[in-house]
Every structure is written in structure tokens, then in C-alpha cells.
Amino acid sequence: MSLRDRGAITGVGETRYSRNSGRSVVALQMEASLAAIADAGLTPKDIDGIIAYAASGVVAEDFVTNFGIPDLRFSATTPMGGASSVAAVQCAVAVLSAGVCRHVLIPLGRNGFSESRIGSRVRQMPQFRTVAEFEMPIGNIAPAQLYAPMARRHMELYGSTSRQFGEIAVTTRRHAGLHGNAMMTKPITLEDHQQSRMIADPLRLLDCSLESDGAAAVVVTAAEHARDAKKRPVYVSGVGEGHPDSPSAITQRPDLTTLGTAKAAPRAFAMAGVTPADIDVAEIYDCFTYIVLCQLEDLGFCDKGEGGAFVEGGALGLGGRLPVNTHGGLLSQAHMAGLNHIVELVRQLRGEGGATQVPDAEVGLVTGYGDMGDGAVAIMRRG
């Protein structure tokens, strides 16, 4: 049995993204979730499954309490850092197709700028226990520092360049400027990127994602109930998660230039019965520019080592060979751990993409990446 088309995203919602929401994380997640549930044509009491983002401190019980959910049949968490959101979609479709429940809510939100900044946040996560013991004491503290040696190794082996990373930042910012709900909208140039200050060499400020306040949510519905949704359902045609070899620390990964994405992608493409050439639009997890470049290779859009050449010349822009991160991504829209990427893909496949709509997008892809190289991939199609 395959999960192909067994579940569909029927509702999406978001708050405004900002540096100071002035609201609690619980309130932010409730607002986004109410919007997603209404978008699906459901009431909050229809939700019978929840996959919460435990790292935010908000759990399924908060939704049961706030919404008065009478009979929650399923709750779980998928703690894979930035791969959590797409991994949650796989988990949701699996339990929906097994008949455990009908409508799974996936919420995510944080006061990532105004309350808990990244330098202090990761230390408390159990996936970082080994890094906390062996690497933080020597000054390897934050994701930018943990991931920079992956980018450096790629540059040394394959000749990829900081300017190529910059192409990703410039294109993503342009999309954010058109989108309507993005934190960073002022256009940037390649020169701006090259002159931005170094954070963790080779990663510059404009290679790094934002820290954001806000929330997003999606509703995943079993296929047999998705046909009744208010809007056209967006089916999950292929989905997979992959974990890197030696996921305790980046340092210990045999090949620094490959992510868990390389294991997840073949599963997702095979399930969906499509190839990279069939993808009309891709929302690719972009905690750092280089991570986009690496995933393009791991996903099979180009060979290993050719990601740098692939992104040149505006290839990831609207009208380019593979429009990527049409919402501005984590780099310029907001850092919602990739749930905002799922929201955007659904809007694209519904034709609700507004100024960044990819014309006639039928099949799209979304990825998550997190912790020490976890990867998750979902391929969706409009119903």
C-alpha cells in the first residue's frame, strides 16, 4: 500500500509575520489554526488529529482546550527541527489512510525574534545533546556555525562560490517583495550580499534566515473526505523523510555534502510517479542559502556538485527553470520552520499565489531540513 494521494491539504492559514507580535505563542498558533480550519470549510471541533510542534512549547492539549475538541483520536510530534513540518505531513497521511482520524491539524508558531533567539534555543533540544556536550563548549554554538563547514566542504570539492549562494538570497528577496506577507521586502543585489558581514565563514548575514514572530497551520484531510472541502484539495502524491548517517552531529557525518534529503527524495518521487522535470514550483527549506543549493542536488534537479551552476542566471526566479520559494522563504518571508513553505505550495497549486503565482502550476514540491541533516520531501498536485 502506498500513501500516494491518500491525503490532501484542505486548509492553510497564517498570521502576519513580524519581529514583535505582542502576543503569546499559544495565541499566534490558535489564530493561524482557526484560519486554516475555516479555509478547509471545517469547524474547530471537526479536528480529530493534531501534530504539534513541541519545540514551541504548544502541545495538542492546548488545542483541545481552546477549541473544545470533543474527541481527539490522534496526537504525535515529529521532532526533526526544520524537517518537522514536512515529516508531519507524512505522519498525518499515514494515520489518515489507516482510518485513525479524518482531519489532522499541523500548527507551528513562535516568537522567534522577540522571545527566544536561536543561539539559546537549540541548546535545550534533545537532538542537540551531543553537540551541547562536545561542540558548544569549544564555541560551535549555533546552526550557522554548525552548518558552515558543510558549505565550505562543498566549495572546496566542487568549486561552488559565495556569489552562487548570493543568487539564492537575491531571488528569494525579490519574491518576498511581491508576496504581501513577508518581513524583508527591500530588494537586494549580489553586491549587497557580497558586502554583508560574515557570520560564520563562508555564510554571510544575507545567507542566513530570519528570526520571526508568527504562526502558520495546515489541515490534512483523508482523501475520501477531502472531496467535500470548501476549496480544491491539494493532494499529497509522494512523501518521505530521511535521516543522515550519524545524525548526532554534523562533524560525524561521513559525507558533509549530502543530507537526509538524498534518502527521502527517491521515495517521494517514486511514490508520486513523477520526476524532477515534472515539478512546476518548489518551496525548498532555506535556513541558509547553501542548504537550498545542496538540496537541489540531493533532490535530483542536478548532479552532486552542480548546484552552484544550477542556481545562476535567475534560474530559481519566476519564469526561471525552477521557480523556488515564491513566498520569500525563511530567508526573507519568515522562519516558521518550513510550515510556511507548505502553506505557499498549497496556494500555488490552488492558483492563489497572487503576484508570485507560477502560471498553471499543477505539480509542486516542498522540503524540510533540520537538526544534523534530517530531510523531508513532499510532492503535491492540485486536485
Next chain:
Amino acid sequence: MSEDAYTRPVPEPSRDTRPYWDALNEGRLVIQECAGCKRLRHYPRPVCDVCYSMDVEWRQVSGRGSLHSWTVAHHPFHPGFKTELPYVLATVDLEEGVRMIAQLRGVAPDEVAVGLPVQVAFERATDQLTLPVFRKREGK
């Protein structure tokens, strides 16, 4: 320095990892060796992922290695490291076949390159904590 005045993150060793830290305090770098199949593994953990033996020995290693990759930290993600910026974080392949990371001392950032030969050294951080560092190794 006493522990109280030390502002950087300190490790909280477990029963599985304490011998590594104890050896550093004695100026020795030790790596776990599987008592079953004699493979080395790092970071310390209770099970050999090849033969599944839980019997562990600790082997003192040469501390010689070569640079696998690196970053130069320019931004203070932790206030304790602010005065040290910029510093090089070196990911190193030890001759014995395991990988570790430590700060690289005495090498200008533009001199750093993959394959750079390095040697481990030890720096006392507090009365109870010694951290490994790497220095450029002359010769071969």
C-alpha cells in the same frame, strides 16, 4: 580559573562520556574502542554500531590529523566567546579514522585549507575542564 568565573558552556558528562573528559584533564586524547571488534568510534556512546557490543575500552590516540572542513566564527552567538572572535572551528580527520572538532590555534584564516596537517593540544579552561585545540603540525 574557577568554575564560577567561567562564562562559556560547560559539558555535562554522562556515564558514557566521562572517561573522555577525564583524560583531557590529564592531557591525553582518548577515543572509545569497541572491545568486541576493536573499531574506534566518536563521539562516545554505549553501543558499537557494527557488532553491537556494549563493552568499551578507551584508546589513547596520536592527536595527529588533517583538516576536513572548517568555519571562521565572526558573530557572537554566545556572549562567552565574544572576546575571542574571530576564531577558527576545525573539523579534523584523525589518523586513527575518527572525526573531531576543536578550535584551530595559530593559523591565519586565509592560511586554512582542506588537508592542513594538525596536532591536538590541550587548554585548561577551568579547574575541572580541559578542552582540546588543534595547532598546525610542521613536517608530515
